[in-house]
Amino acid sequence: MLILIARRLGSMVLIMFVVSVILFGIFETDKLAVAGKVLGPYSSIEQRELWLDQNGYNQSFWTRYVIWAGNAMRGDFGQSLQLKVPVSEVLWPRLANTGILALFLFAIMIPLSLFMGVMAGMKEGSFQDRSITVFSVLTTSIPEFASATLLTAIFVFTLGWLPGTSSMTGGFSFKELILPVLVLLLYDFGYITRMTRASMAEVMNSQYIRTAILKGLPYKRVIVRHALRNALIAPFTVIVLQLNWLLSGVIVVEVFFAYKGFGKLLLDAALFGDIFVIEACTLVAVFVAVASQFISDIGYTYLNPRIRFS
Amino acid sequence: MYIKKDKPRIHPAIPDLAKDLKNGNIDRREFLRTSTLLGLSAGAAYTMANNLTGIVNTVVPAANAQTPKKGGTFRVSMEVQEMTDPSTFDWVQKSNVARHINEFLTITGTDNVTRPYLAEKWEASDDLTEWTLSLRKGIKWHNGDEFTAEDVAFNFNRWLDPATGSSNIGLFSAMVEDVDTGEKNDDGTPKMTKRAIDGAVEIVDDHTVKIRNKQAVLAIPENLYNYPTMIVHRGFQGDIGKENNGTGPYQLADFAIGEKAILKRTDKPYWGGEVYLDEIHYYDHGSASSAQMAALASGQVDSIYEFDIGSLQMAQNMPGYSIYEAKTAQTAVCRMQVTQKPFDNKMLRQAMMHAIDTSIYPKFVFQGRGVSAEHHHVAQIHPEYFQLPPVKQDFEKAKKLLADAGYPNGLEVTIDVGNTNGPWQQHTCELMKEQLANIGVTLNLNVIPSSKYWEIWDKTPFGITAWTHRPLGTMVLSLGYRSGVPWNESMYASAEFDAALDKAESLVDVDKRRAAMEDVERILQDDAVILQPIWIPKFFAASDKVKGLEAHPTQYHQFHKVWIDA
Numbered sequence: 001m002l003i004l005i006a007r008r009l010g011s012m013v014l015i016m017f018v019v020s021v022i023l024f025g026i027f028e029t030d031k032l033a034v035a036g037k038v039l040g041p042y043s044s045i046e047q048r049e050l051w052l053d054q055n056g057y058n059q060s061f062w063t064r065y066v067i068w069a070g071n072a073m074r075g076d077f078g079q080s081l082q083l084k085v086p087v088s089e090v091l092w093p094r095l096a097n098t099g100i101l102a103l104f105l106f107a108i109m110i111p112l113s114l115f116m117g118v119m120a121g122m123k124e125g126s127f128q129d130r131s132i133t134v135f136s137v138l139t140t141s142i143p144e145f146a147s148a149t150l151l152t153a154i155f156v157f158t159l160g161w162l163p164g165t166s167s168m169t170g171g172f173s174f175k176e177l178i179l180p181v182l183v184l185l186l187y188d189f190g191y192i193t194r195m196t197r198a199s200m201a202e203v204m205n206s207q208y209i210r211t212a213i214l215k216g217l218p219y220k221r222v223i224v225r226h227a228l229r230n231a232l233i234a235p236f237t238v239i240v241l242q243l244n245w246l247l248s249g250v251i252v253v254e255v256f257f258a259y260k261g262f263g264k265l266l267l268d269a270a271l272f273g274d275i276f277v278i279e280a281c282t283l284v285a286v287f288v289a290v291a292s293q294f295i296s297d298i299g300y301t302y303l304n305p306r307i308r309f310s
Numbered sequence: 311m312y313i314k315k316d317k318p319r320i321h322p323a324i325p326d327l328a329k330d331l332k333n334g335n336i337d338r339r340e341f342l343r344t345s346t347l348l349g350l351s352a353g354a355a356y357t358m359a360n361n362l363t364g365i366v367n368t369v370v371p372a373a374n375a376q377t378p379k380k381g382g383t384f385r386v387s388m389e390v391q392e393m394t395d396p397s398t399f400d401w402v403q404k405s406n407v408a409r410h411i412n413e414f415l416t417i418t419g420t421d422n423v424t425r426p427y428l429a430e431k432w433e434a435s436d437d438l439t440e441w442t443l444s445l446r447k448g449i450k451w452h453n454g455d456e457f458t459a460e461d462v463a464f465n466f467n468r469w470l471d472p473a474t475g476s477s478n479i480g481l482f483s484a485m486v487e488d489v490d491t492g493e494k495n496d497d498g499t500p501k502m503t504k505r506a507i508d509g510a511v512e513i514v515d516d517h518t519v520k521i522r523n524k525q526a527v528l529a530i531p532e533n534l535y536n537y538p539t540m541i542v543h544r545g546f547q548g549d550i551g552k553e554n555n556g557t558g559p560y561q562l563a564d565f566a567i568g569e570k571a572i573l574k575r576t577d578k579p580y581w582g583g584e585v586y587l588d589e590i591h592y593y594d595h596g597s598a599s600s601a602q603m604a605a606l607a608s609g610q611v612d613s614i615y616e617f618d619i620g621s622l623q624m625a626q627n628m629p630g631y632s633i634y635e636a637k638t639a640q641t642a643v644c645r646m647q648v649t650q651k652p653f654d655n656k657m658l659r660q661a662m663m664h665a666i667d668t669s670i671y672p673k674f675v676f677q678g679r680g681v682s683a684e685h686h687h688v689a690q691i692h693p694e695y696f697q698l699p700p701v702k703q704d705f706e707k708a709k710k711l712l713a714d715a716g717y718p719n720g721l722e723v724t725i726d727v728g729n730t731n732g733p734w735q736q737h738t739c740e741l742m743k744e745q746l747a748n749i750g751v752t753l754n755l756n757v758i759p760s761s762k763y764w765e766i767w768d769k770t771p772f773g774i775t776a777w778t779h780r781p782l783g784t785m786v787l788s789l790g791y792r793s794g795v796p797w798n799e800s801m802y803a804s805a806e807f808d809a810a811l812d813k814a815e816s817l818v819d820v821d822k823r824r825a826a827m828e829d830v831e832r833i834l835q836d837d838a839v840i841l842q843p844i845w846i847p848k849f850f851a852a853s854d855k856v857k858g859l860e861a862h863p864t865q866y867h868q869f870h871k872v873w874i875d876a
Contacts (some may be wrong), residue, residue: 082392082567082568083566083569084392085570109713149600152600152604156604156607156608157604157607157624157627157628160607160608162608163605163608163609163610164601164603164604164605164606164607164608165595165601165604165605165608165610166607167569167593167594167595167610169570169591169593169610199494255596255601256600256601257601258594258595258596258601258605260568260569268568271643271759271760271761271762272761273761273762273765
């Protein structure tokens with residue numbers, strides 16, 4: 001197990017290194033373009049060259065990369081061109097905001113989708129199974145912008161029950177989280193439910209469950225003690241990987257509800273060409289991707305003895 | 311030439327204006343606008359107009375209809391953008407936050423009449439080349455310094471210095487001259503720059519400034535309320551938000567780009583009388599009107615900056631809110647950069663213009679609102695507008711022009727569309743695509759994010775650019791079409807056009823000025839620099855508890871007399 005963890009950590013570091021070199025290469029090879037972004041479109045070539053000289057851009061690519069990577073590891077990503085503050089001043093709070101959204105989403109989605117998936121998978125082909133499956137497919141197939149519009153029309157414009165945006169301008173508000181979480185929940189829970197259902201159905205058709213039922217064990221005990229643990233291995237992996245999806249998947253929701261999260265930050269930076277924010281966000285997103293993959297791999301290995309002992 | 315030493319001077323053109331009003335040659339609005347530009351106070355102008363026409367129509371601000379209540383916070387949903395040097399502002403939204411901190415020498419109201427502001431009065435020489443601005447006394451900056459002529463001279467000198475990069479250098483083009491830098495362009499021609507003419511700005515005394523122009527200019531007072539002409543302190547270092555030192559009733563308490571701007575009423579006495587709001591909060595919900603509307607509908611804000619035509623019906627169905635609509639000279643022009651192929655070919659540009667029927671755009675793009683434009687960037691609501699014969703859609707003529715231009719089989723062109731002031735820009739281009747197809751021109755739309763468009767707006771060969779309202783047509787022509795000015799995005803350079811514009815800007819007599827605009831409009835239209843299909847109205851909405859709000863055609867926020875009926 002320790003060897004596996006060490007290997008996985010090693011590959012994580014390698015991936016981060018490769019991605020960071022590519023990222024740095026894409027954004028910072030054309031030095032004059034960087035200076036143009038910082039100084040504005042009306043800056044002269046002379047001004048840009050002076051800036052490059054003053055900011056150490058006339059050193060070799062690899063020297064600049066080492067300095068840049070070292071600063072990034074210390075959390076210094078430079079100054080946002082658009083927001084005029086250090087990138088770290090906006091990056092971490094925005095990441096935390098998306099984390100809050102994820103926390104509430106997962107707190108509701110995981111128990112709900114696992115429960116629904118297990119209920120559907122227990123009796124494959126039953127009315128219960130078909131109803132849950134149809135509902136899951138239906139909600140997952142509605143794009144986030146459509147459900148956001150629909151829910152806003154109902155709860156904001158018609159009923160007036162909920163706030164229409166989630167900027168948290170007056171401080172943290174549970175009420176402002178309801179619509180973004182609901183939209184994400186509708187979109188994502190069906191996927192986990194169907195994964196759980198498929199896994200549960202497969203387990204329920206396996207020989208050892210049949211044996212357990214045939215030998216007269218109570219049905220409830222068969223489900224809880226024998227089926228559930230194996231059925232949850234696949235959904236566990238999927239749920240962990242949702243962390244990665246969430247970083248980019250929330251962009252629509254964050255923009256629609258003006259929620260100041262990581263996705264909105266990344267989108268604004270991309271549209272503005274705020275290269276230092278794009279670099280920071282990409283590094284964080286890649287880190288979350290490899291870290292969630294790592295957790296998923298280790299967790300899967302831990303939960304599945306067949307992989308652990310092979 | 312003064313009438314009497316102890317009486318205020320009246321510009322010699324004012325009696326002629328009064329005669330024109332009495333004889334019906336000009337309307338009341340034009341009399342008010344022009345006479346106040348020439349230094350007559352708004353009160354005197356209204357009184358004179360009432361006496362001459364027999365119509366008593368004093369403008370009573372809506373806020374006075376009820377007794378205003380002091381206090382409260384006015385929350386507005388609007389993009390909060392970077393806000394550093396007002397002279398380089400390129401978005402009205404930036405100026406709307408700064409407008410409560412720093413002020414202007416003049417102020418143009420929603421009635422299009424320009425009144426004194428930091429300048430107590432102004433006088434123009436008979437030939438309109440010299441303007442004497444008398445500044446109000448007793449105005450203090452937030453840091454305690456007195457507002458003086460030195461501040462005004464400092465601002466003018468910054469605006470007229472090309473190194474500042476201010477669009478004002480185009481607006482005050484009669485105060486600058488072209489000089490040879492001694493360097494050469496790539497094509498070997500001399501590299502030119504601009505500098506202020508000798509004596510352009512003169513401090514007469516502590517509270518009097520004289521400005522001089524190469525030729526007559528009538529619009530100086532109106533130019534002084536254009537949004538990049540905000541007056542900063544003589545010690546200004548380049549960041550209005552950080553320095554937070556104005557003459558206005560509010561100061562910035564909190565500011566984060568893309569999030570919020572919190573303005574609080576200063577505890578120092580304000581020279582301009584009572585203002586009612588304790589605080590003004592701007593919250594950034596993005597540029598999409600759907601989020602702004604949702605914030606308004608759920609009471610998270612009291613007003614929004616604007617909404618697009620697609621949200622009009624939704625706004626109409628919201629109880630407890632009012633819609634404010636302003637007829638404007640706001641537009642978007644499909645401008646062709648005349649220095650780049652294939653748009654360096656005038657016949658090609660003319661062919662495209664003759665393929666377009668502008669009359670259908672209000673119906674199909676703006677639900678019947680808005681007004682058809684005429685490809686010369688002077689609106690029907692501009693006082694100096696001259697009605698040219700309409701440019702008729704004529705496919706045969708357009709095809710012939712296209713063939714003469716060297717494209718007998720048509721051609722394919724691409725327009726960059728940033729939808730910078732709404733998706734209507736794209737709808738306009740889609741409609742134009744259909745019309746151009748009739749003469750064999752295939753128009754491709756390259757739809758890009760609005761922020762990306764602003765990176766290329768003055769570089770792309772063909773793009774649709776939004777232009778905000780300005781009270782005079784000549785103002786926008788000076789900013790956008792004079793040879794060599796910073797905002798000349800089409801790279802158009804015509805000595806004939808510049809001279810015609812100079813002439814129009816110098817005439818006080820309304821009929822003569824309107825006649826002079828014929829040449830200006832015709833030259834620009836004949837050169838087919840822009841395809842301009844429509845003038846658009848602007849909308850915003852606010853809670854009914856907000857009183858004293860008015861829709862300014864330029865979307866300027868003037869909240870001094872706004873109050874909350876809590």
